Amino acid sequence: MHGPKFSPLRSVPSASGGIARLVCARIRAAGLEVAPFLAGAGLKVAQVDDPNVRLEASAQTKLLRMAAEALQDDLLGFHLARDLELREAGLIYYVLASSSDLADALGNAERLGRLTNESVELRFRTDQATKIAVKYVGIDHPSDIQETEFWLFGLVRMCRQLTNSRLAPRQLKVRHFRPATPPKFRSFLGCDVDFGTEADEIIFPGMVSHLPIIGADAHLNKLLIRYAEETLAHRTPQIGHLRLRVERAIAPLLPHGKATAPQIARQLGISSRTLARLLSGEGLTLSGILDQYRANLAAAYLKHGDMTISEIAWLLGYREVSSFTHAHKRWTGMTPRQMRIDRAFF
Numbered sequence: 315m316h317g318p319k320f321s322p323l324r325s326v327p328s329a330s331g332g333i334a335r336l337v338c339a340r341i342r343a344a345g346l347e348v349a350p351f352l353a354g355a356g357l358k359v360a361q362v363d364d365p366n367v368r369l370e371a372s373a374q375t376k377l378l379r380m381a382a383e384a385l386q387d388d389l390l391g392f393h394l395a396r397d398l399e400l401r402e403a404g405l406i407y408y409v410l411a412s413s414s415d416l417a418d419a420l421g422n423a424e425r426l427g428r429l430t431n432e433s434v435e436l437r438f439r440t441d442q443a444t445k446i447a448v449k450y451v452g453i454d455h456p457s458d459i460q461e462t463e464f465w466l467f468g469l470v471r472m473c474r475q476l477t478n479s480r481l482a483p484r485q486l487k488v489r490h491f492r493p494a495t496p497p498k499f500r501s502f503l504g505c506d507v508d509f510g511t512e513a514d515e516i517i518f519p520g521m522v523s524h525l526p527i528i529g530a531d532a533h534l535n536k537l538l539i540r541y542a543e544e545t546l547a548h549r550t551p552q553i554g555h556l557r558l559r560v561e562r563a564i565a566p567l568l569p570h571g572k573a574t575a576p577q578i579a580r581q582l583g584i585s586s587r588t589l590a591r592l593l594s595g596e597g598l599t600l601s602g603i604l605d606q607y608r609a610n611l612a613a614a615y616l617k618h619g620d621m622t623i624s625e626i627a628w629l630l631g632y633r634e635v636s637s638f639t640h641a642h643k644r645w646t647g648m649t650p651r652q653m654r655i656d657r658a659f660f
Contacts, residue, residue, distance in 0.1 A: 328371055329371040413570075463488070
């Protein structure tokens, strides 16, 4: 007798649950019990209350729709995006806030976005204009309009906060339909919304992408260096000087997905070829150092219960949580979640 067959995890897009937790806070603020709403969406209170638990993306969308109907708030997605404390997005916010300019930040958002929500993919491009598109992956475009509006208005807010400016989109396009632009939308954006279009997209003037990020690196780099130094402090003092220099060059590059040979060599002020030759002279390879460094950092990060597996994955420069999971199992024989559970018993 064969056991049940389960679909691959990637076939059920998941989300970090941040929107669901915002919705629950809004429901509670209205004096309502959240449990019936969660049950209707196929979720449990314990799942939503635990920031380390990922939720099915479709369940989160359904919860948002149910809450909008119950609260009689047809603009709930907009209101959540408008009122959100952006720093509550966690470490991903600081990745964007540490970028050099808006183009760099949006590139990081495009690379890291699916670690937050696997069903939502951000696309960024700049030519005559700066365009940010929200696309859905692995699910049909949601019939509910609330989540799309949350993402679009949240992205406008993020761009404004990162650049400390009142950026006004040249155009905002959405696929769903409303009979007219709500006054709150027009007041927030400074323009009308084009409904019933072929895309969900924010369009800024072209030069916007060159705006510097205010306070770039002020938060994230300190955080990364603190974690990195904590790990390095427990390393044997006999570690080679060259290897130590390479590891220190790797640290600030990892979360941006830029820990490549050319970038690391540039940090060290040498060419990629020279770096490879120097490492070879000590019996080392860059890939070996990077792999071991990630393993050491993962061990340190997993001790911090306030960091989710997704956050750790992108701090280590992985595009997918599954890539981090496979690497960690190769390093330790256990998945990151198994390692965290195992440590909890000791």
